[in-house]
Amino acid sequence: MPHQTDIGFPVDHPTAAGHFPGNPVIPGAVLLDTALSAIAAAEGRRPGPCLLRSAKFLHPVRPGDRMQVEWQATAAGGIAFTGSVAGRPVMTASVAMESVTS
Template sequence: MPKQTDVHFPADHPTAAGHFPGNPIIPGAVLLDSALTAIAAAEGSPPGPCRLRAAKFLHPVRPGESMLVEWQATPTGAIAFTGSVDGRPVMTATIMTGSVTS
């Protein structure tokens, strides 16, 4: 069963002014970083090195919205997670945790 947590992006989020003026969205890199930070906090550990295996951005996330992040470990040791806003999928990603040297 996936674990879950919420990430809220305030209406005055600093990326909103420049990404994109008149039609603001939260950049994908911010979505990923926010999801990984929230997962680490929910697991009770600091964010550590990881390798992004895959990521897809399915729908824009707007300032003022909250994203539900759901995650679970895979049989290969990766962490697969999704983000959704109001039940609509907005992101999927998979990471490998640990060393990123190779």
């Protein structure tokens, strides 16, 4: 069963000024990082190392948008998640959780 959380991107998000002037979008790397941080927080964990298996960006996310993130564990122990804005899918991704050795 998927879990859900919402992420808001402020109108004055710092990446908006340069990505792209006159047509601002939230960069894909920011979407991934923010989604993974929100997933970790919702599960009561700290974000940790992971390996990006796949990512597709389907539609732009703009400053001021709210993105709903749904995720679930994969059979291999990773996480698959999607993001949508106003019901429209904007990204899909899958990560494998890496073990940390000292």
